[in-house]
Every structure is written in structure tokens, then in C-alpha cells.
Amino acid sequence: MNANKLELAKRLSVIKPSATLEITATAKAMRAKGIDVIGFGAGEPDFDTPENIKQAAVQALNNGFTKYTVASGTDELKQAVAEKLRRENGLAYEPGDIVISCGAKHSLYNIMCALLNEGDEVIIPAPFWVSYPDQVLLVGGVPVPLETDERHGFDLDPEALRAKITPRTKMLILNSPCNPSGAGYPPRTLEAIAKIAVEEDIWVVSDEIYEHIVYDGFKHVSIASFGPEIRSRTILVNGVSKTYSMTGWRIGYAAGPRHVAKAMGMLQGQVTSNPTSFAQSAAVEALRGPQDAVRTMVAEFAKRRDVIVSSLNEIPGFRCFNPVGAFYVFPNCSELFGRSWNGKKLTTSLEVSAFLLEAVKVAVVPGAPFGAEGFLRLSYATSMKNIVEGVKRIRQAVTMLQ
Numbered sequence: 288m289n290a291n292k293l294e295l296a297k298r299l300s301v302i303k304p305s306a307t308l309e310i311t312a313t314a315k316a317m318r319a320k321g322i323d324v325i326g327f328g329a330g331e332p333d334f335d336t337p338e339n340i341k342q343a344a345v346q347a348l349n350n351g352f353t354k355y356t357v358a359s360g361t362d363e364l365k366q367a368v369a370e371k372l373r374r375e376n377g378l379a380y381e382p383g384d385i386v387i388s389c390g391a392k393h394s395l396y397n398i399m400c401a402l403l404n405e406g407d408e409v410i411i412p413a414p415f416w417v418s419y420p421d422q423v424l425l426v427g428g429v430p431v432p433l434e435t436d437e438r439h440g441f442d443l444d445p446e447a448l449r450a451k452i453t454p455r456t457k458m459l460i461l462n463s464p465c466n467p468s469g470a471g472y473p474p475r476t477l478e479a480i481a482k483i484a485v486e487e488d489i490w491v492v493s494d495e496i497y498e499h500i501v502y503d504g505f506k507h508v509s510i511a512s513f514g515p516e517i518r519s520r521t522i523l524v525n526g527v528s529k530t531y532s533m534t535g536w537r538i539g540y541a542a543g544p545r546h547v548a549k550a551m552g553m554l555q556g557q558v559t560s561n562p563t564s565f566a567q568s569a570a571v572e573a574l575r576g577p578q579d580a581v582r583t584m585v586a587e588f589a590k591r592r593d594v595i596v597s598s599l600n601e602i603p604g605f606r607c608f609n610p611v612g613a614f615y616v617f618p619n620c621s622e623l624f625g626r627s628w629n630g631k632k633l634t635t636s637l638e639v640s641a642f643l644l645e646a647v648k649v650a651v652v653p654g655a656p657f658g659a660e661g662f663l664r665l666s667y668a669t670s671m672k673n674i675v676e677g678v679k680r681i682r683q684a685v686t687m688l689q
């Protein structure tokens with residue numbers, strides 16, 4: 288056996304397993320052993336997919352819609368996405384500017400493959416969703432984190448952005464509302480970013496997957512809507528996973544300049560072929576059908592957000608920003624650093640999360656993989672009962688620290 292020939296490809300050495308998927312798997316494994324774990328790791332709504340959407344898939348199956356479709360997605364779904372972008376975002380895209388993929392995560396990876404060369408720098412505001420840097424690294428790009436400040440609502444400072452731009456900068460990734468912080472950029476920030484992106488001639492990838500999960504009247508605006516110049520440099524990414532509780536169906540999409548959409552479609556034609564045929568039919572129903580299930584879900588998330596934010600803020604050592612979107616809270620727990628449990632000093636968010644899991648059986652995700660040491664991410668896509676009990680346990684855990 289020749290060890291060198293049989294070892295894994297070097298490109299994998301630059302990435303790590305998704306921290307969020309890992310914590311969810313750990314909590315699940317503990318539960319399977321009969322341990323009463325409260326999990327705050329979930330990155331998906333805890334609601335069922337609405338019935339009309341499921342029925343659309345059933346109908347597609349019964350109609351024999353079970354074969355390959357065009358690799359970049361069905362015309363019908365591209366048309367439904369184009370209608371959605373016009374209706375909800377005021378953006379005119381043709382079906383030829385749209386590529387349907389196996390989830391927004393897949394859309395994002397296609398974008399990295401289609402646009403980045405070895406050594407290209409990609410600016411990623413931190414805290415960021417864990418997959419962005421790893422996807423950039425996989426294609427040989429260089430992730431460049433851009434810190435944002437919790438005390439300024441994790442808003443992006445346009446001048447700080449400008450300072451990060453070098454001749455190698457090729458792309459900026461925006462995610463509003465943001466996973467993990469739940470922050471959403473106000474229009475003035477987006478306008479300032481758009482101006483810089485146009486002046487510096489860089490791509491903007493705008494991940495808008497949480498656009499409908501918003502509170503307190505926050506209105507999501509797409510950066511692509513700030514004029515033709517920024518639109519021609521933007522690849523908009525969205526999908527049905529979060530809005531319609533369809534995480535397992537794996538349908539996401541990207542819209543952008545025609546030549547980029549074509550390149551992504553070609554890539555997909557060689558890598559995955561089409562996303563699942565009948566899941567595409569279900570996504571058409573999600574986008575065109577009644578939207579009341581979305582409103583019901585968001586109203587429930589809003590109640591949970593209020594409870595989790597206020598109760599976390601009552602725990603000494605926790606400071607929790609009130610998010611305007613998504614279903615995560617991102618409390619600062621750095622005041623706990625330096626305190627000890629069982630003689631072991633807590634110095635990182637990973638150690639705090641390990642402590643919470645061990646001491647009170649509460650699973651949270653450490654902030655470090657999101658580019659924000661000193662924070663924890665808790666998903667409130669779980670029942671109010673779990674939220675109340677979980678936060679109670681965290682409070683109790685903090686009293687155990689010396």
C-alpha cells in the first residue's frame with residue numbers, strides 16, 4: 288500500500304466540519320442515549336413544510352415528474368423565481384439569469400467555483416455563516432474577515448470595508464438578515480456598500496435566505512436594487528429552506544448577470560445535474576401559493592425571540608443583542624472568561640459551550656467558528672418550553688462558576 292497515493296486530497300486539509308451540524312449531531316447522539324439535552328443548535332425551522340407545498344410534490348410524483356430536468360432547473364421554477372424577485376424585491380430578472388440548485392449552500396459553492404481564482408481575496412463581514420470561509424478556501428480563495436461591532440448592531444462600517452480592499456479583492460459576501468447575529472443592514476449601509484463595490488469593481492454575493500424571517504417592521508432590501516451598476520456586480524442568493532420550512536427539500540437559487548448564470552449552469556451540468564425534479568415543483572407552489580404559513584411561523588419566532596433575548600439578558604455575564612431577523616440569538620459571554628468550573632478556567636467560547644453541555648446538558652454553538660470569539664449562537668427554532676427550560680439551565684450553570 289502506498290500511503291502517499293492513497294491519502295485524501297490536499298484541498299480538504301483547509302476546511303473543517305460544519306460546527307453547527309456537529310453540535311446538532313452531538314446533541315442528537317446524547318439524546319439517543321437517553322440524556323435529557325436541550326438543543327439550541329438547529330439551523331432549521333421546527334415547523335412542518337406547509338401542506339399545499341407537500342401536495343404539489345405528491346402531484347408531481349403522481350404525474351410521473353421523476354426524470355432529469357434541465358441541469359440549471361425547470362423553466363417553471365425559474366419563472367416563479369423571476370416573478371418573486373420582481374414582486375418582492377423590485378428586481379427584473381429573466382429566467383436565463385437564474386440558476387436553481389440543491390439549496391442556497393450549493394448556489395454559493397457554484398458561485399465560488401465560477402468566479403474565484405487561486406489567491407483571490409473575499410471579504411466576509413464577521414460574524415459570518417460558517418460555510419462562507421470554507422467554501423472560499425476550497426476553491427483556493429483567501430477569506431478576509433471584516434469585523435463588525437455588537438455595540439453598533441453588527442452594522443458594517445463602509446470605511447472599514449474600504450480599508451480591507453486590496454488589488455486582490457474579488458468579492459464581498461453579504462448576509463442580511465445574518466446568521467448568526469440576526470442583524471439586518473439598513474438601506475443606508477447597503478447604499479454605501481454598493482457605491483464602494485461599484486467604485487472598486489468587486490462582486491457582491493448577497494445571501495438573502497432569511498429575508499422573510501424579520502421582526503419589528505424590519506424590511507429586507509436587496510443590495511441589487513440600488514441601481515444597474517451594483518446589480519450587474521451582484522449575485523443574489525436565496526432559497527425556500529428557511530421561509531417555507533423546506534430544509535430537507537434542497538432547493539436554492541441564484542440570480543445574476545447572464546454570463547455568470549450560464550457558467551454556473553454549465554458547472555452544475557457536470558457536477559450534480561438538476562436539483563430533484565419534484566422538489567422543484569414543490570418550490571413553485573411555495574413561491575406562488577398562499578403565504579399565510581410564513582406569517583404564522585414568523586409570528587411564533589417573534590414571541591420566542593422576545594423571551595430568549597430578555598431572559599438571556601437577565602443572566603449575569605451574558606449580553607444579548609436584540610436581532611431583527613433570522614432565528615438565532617448571539618449573546619456575548621466573554622464576561623465569563625477567567626471564571627472556573629471544577630478547577631478548569633473558561634477562556635474560549637468553545638470551552639463555555641462544552642461547559643454548558645457537560646454541566647447542564649444544554650447544546651449551544653460557540654462563536655469562534657462564526658468569526659466572533661466571546662459569543663455563543665443559540666437557535667430559537669425550538670419550542671417555547673425548551674427555550675424557557677434551556678435558559679433556566681444556563682442561568683443555573685453560571686451560578687456553578689467560581
Ligand SMILES: Cc1ncc(COP(=O)(O)O)c(C=O)c1O
Binds near residue numbers: 330416494528
Ligand atoms: C446564511 C445561510 N445561507 C445559506 C444557508 C443554506 O441554506 P440551504 O438550506 O438553502 O442550503 C444557510 C443555512 O443554514 C444559512 O444560514
